[in-house]
Amino acid sequence: MRILSGIQPSGQLHLGNWFGAIRQFVKLQEAGHECFYFIASYHALTSLRNASDLERATMHLACGYLALGIDPARSVFFVQSDVPQVTELCWVLNCVCPVGLMERGTSYKDKVARGLSPNMGLFGYPVLQAADIVIYDANLVPVGADQKQHIEMTRDLAEKLNREVGTEERPVLVVPEPYILEEVAVVPGIDGQKMSKSYDNTIEVFATPKETGKRVMQIVTDSTPLEAPKDPAKCNVFALLKLFATPEETAEIADRYRAGGYGYGHAKKRLAELINDRFADARARYAEYEARPDHVRDVLREGGRRAREVAEATMERVRGACGLMVNR
Numbered sequence: 001m002r003i004l005s006g007i008q009p010s011g012q013l014h015l016g017n018w019f020g021a022i023r024q025f026v027k028l029q030e031a032g033h034e035c036f037y038f039i040a041s042y043h044a045l046t047s048l049r050n051a052s053d054l055e056r057a058t059m060h061l062a063c064g065y066l067a068l069g070i071d072p073a074r075s076v077f078f079v080q081s082d083v084p085q086v087t088e089l090c091w092v093l094n095c096v097c098p099v100g101l102m103e104r105g106t107s108y109k110d111k112v113a114r115g116l117s118p119n120m121g122l123f124g125y126p127v128l129q130a131a132d133i134v135i136y137d138a139n140l141v142p143v144g145a146d147q148k149q150h151i152e153m154t155r156d157l158a159e160k161l162n163r164e165v166g167t168e169e170r171p172v173l174v175v176p177e178p179y180i181l182e183e184v185a186v187v188p189g190i191d192g193q194k195m196s197k198s199y200d201n202t203i204e205v206f207a208t209p210k211e212t213g214k215r216v217m218q219i220v221t222d223s224t225p226l227e228a229p230k231d232p233a234k235c236n237v238f239a240l241l242k243l244f245a246t247p248e249e250t251a252e253i254a255d256r257y258r259a260g261g262y263g264y265g266h267a268k269k270r271l272a273e274l275i276n277d278r279f280a281d282a283r284a285r286y287a288e289y290e291a292r293p294d295h296v297r298d299v300l301r302e303g304g305r306r307a308r309e310v311a312e313a314t315m316e317r318v319r320g321a322c323g324l325m326v327n328r
Helices: 015-030 051-068 085-094 099-103 106-113 125-134 145-165 209-216 236-244 247-259 264-290 293-322
Strands: 002-007 034-039 075-079 140-143 177-180
Touching (some): 002 015, 002 125, 015 034, 015 051, 015 236, 085 145, 085 293, 247 264, 264 293
Parallel strands (some): 034 075
């Protein structure tokens, strides 16, 4: 099956990115699927317009994905803006997209409510997202259950274009299915909310051990005294510990919580150790990629070439079906 997913270059990779997406992307790659993973640079322009910041964020994601296990020999890994055909398809989809479909988008409303400046890119980004997916004939799009609306919009637009310019026997676009990630863990941030760059509550994957320890110590806990019993089910530190510790150690720490005499400081220290142990090898690989930016650019350039070949084949079908005369 062909898999497609992208991520915006909007900040440092954090534990939520790993457990919520990247871990599953690596598993899908290792399962033998034909995976297309891209850095969504066009989408980033809805809120990030400083060239050097975007370049740095793009390189960070590229080094991070490679360090965490995305293999360019087995997956097509590229930057969205290296495939200009995607914006061409976005315009075609815009021309069949009902305004009401965009007005029902919950993500746009959420982002504006959080203070992002409303603009047409932000309002209409689901159309570009749809183009990202269908231009590669993707069969499955990995998403969490809360992101299913995005794929429903993509399906709506693909089906509408197929009805408008295709035939039942020869549809123009492949209509994708959502691949709901059942293993997605709920990753709390240091304030107890869902870990997100938007809330500034993240623990970064590629921080130094010292930085990781300092950030972990900032996790919000209640004021229960050291000697008193504690409920692990209500503790943000324990929620993160469960993601890293073995089942045996998780059960042991839960017993210590309930018995008393085990403080939140003890749990935080152990959590920092587990995080640093888990990502030690990836951090070393990240440093190697960061020291070889030309190699990373070559990897992305080759991924872009492979992606363009697929995208151009799709656009040839679309142009022909729409009656667009292109002399090449």
